[in-house]
Amino acid sequence: MNTISSMKVPGLTEDKCVTLIGMAGAGKSTVGRAVAERLGWAYVDTDHLIESTYGARLQDVTDALDKERFLDVEARVIQSLRMQRAVLATGGSVVYRPEAMRYLTSLGPVVFLDVPLPLILERISRKPDRGLAIAPGQTVEDLFREREALYRQWATCRVAAGDIDVSETANAVFDAIAGCGQAL
Numbered sequence: 620m621n622t623i624s625s626m627k628v629p630g631l632t633e634d635k636c637v638t639l640i641g642m643a644g645a646g647k648s649t650v651g652r653a654v655a656e657r658l659g660w661a662y663v664d665t666d667h668l669i670e671s672t673y674g675a676r677l678q679d680v681t682d683a684l685d686k687e688r689f690l691d692v693e694a695r696v697i698q699s700l701r702m703q704r705a706v707l708a709t710g711g712s713v714v715y716r717p718e719a720m721r722y723l724t725s726l727g728p729v730v731f732l733d734v735p736l737p738l739i740l741e742r743i744s745r746k747p748d749r750g751l752a753i754a755p756g757q758t759v760e761d762l763f764r765e766r767e768a769l770y771r772q773w774a775t776c777r778v779a780a781g782d783i784d785v786s787e788t789a790n791a792v793f794d795a796i797a798g799c800g801q802a803l
């Protein structure tokens with residue numbers, strides 16, 4: 620396999636995975652693809668794995684299951700992963716299940732893409748049919764507030780990803796991982 624042009628990040632060895640966490644609309648899937656491409660690693664979107672498990676669109680899965688059931692499914696799918704040399708874009712709700720987060724942490728750095736609420740609201744409103752693990756009566760703002768501390772709790776490192784483009788965000792992910800290299 621030709622990996623000559625692949626980028627190397629201090630502390631990030633080829634037996635690891637990089638996991639991206641953050642709110643729906645933070646850019647995990649988009650930035651994850653860019654990060655994987657630059658590393659020459661596989662890209663895995665856990666939402667796609669849930670879709671293929673059910674043979675259904677993600678939104679149909681979230682609509683069919685209540686919030687807690689969906690979180691269980693998401694955690695189970697994640698804990699079944701046996702991977703290395705992969706960039707994992709998770710769903711925004713993954714942080715509710717400690718067992719899933721402990722497992723992801725064991726695979727390598729967990730990077731929180733931290734995007735301010737107004738931008739999250741704008742991106743979600745641009746694609747309103749996006750699935751969300753949201754309880755009846757909850758707003759996106761409620762979710763944002765509820766999850767903020769969880770993203771920080773589980774992250775190995777954080778990237779302020781509000782007003783920078785995808786390529787700059789990928790660079791910031793590499794810088795953040797290199798910066799926390801000792802902790803990997």
Ligand SMILES: Nc1ncnc2c1ncn2[C@@H]1O[C@H](COP(=O)(O)OP(=O)(O)O)[C@@H](O)[C@H]1O
Nearest residue numbers: 642643644645646647648649742783784785788
């Ligand atoms: N750094 C960025 N700058 C501008 N737009 C972005 C950026 N990252 C993602 N987007 C856009 O935001 C939307 C949500 O991105 P997505 O990758 O689906 O987020 P997530 O997987 O975290 O829900 C998409 O339309 C995507 O093109």
Ligand SMILES: O=C(O)C1=C[C@@H](OP(=O)(O)O)[C@@H](O)[C@H](O)C1
Nearest residue numbers: 642643644710711712750751752
């Ligand atoms: O934040 C959430 O509650 C969710 C986000 C979605 O993924 P993205 O974060 O990639 O949009 C998807 O996993 C599911 O619909 C639940």
Ligand SMILES: [Mg+2]
Nearest residue numbers: 647648708709
């Ligand atoms: Mg996504």
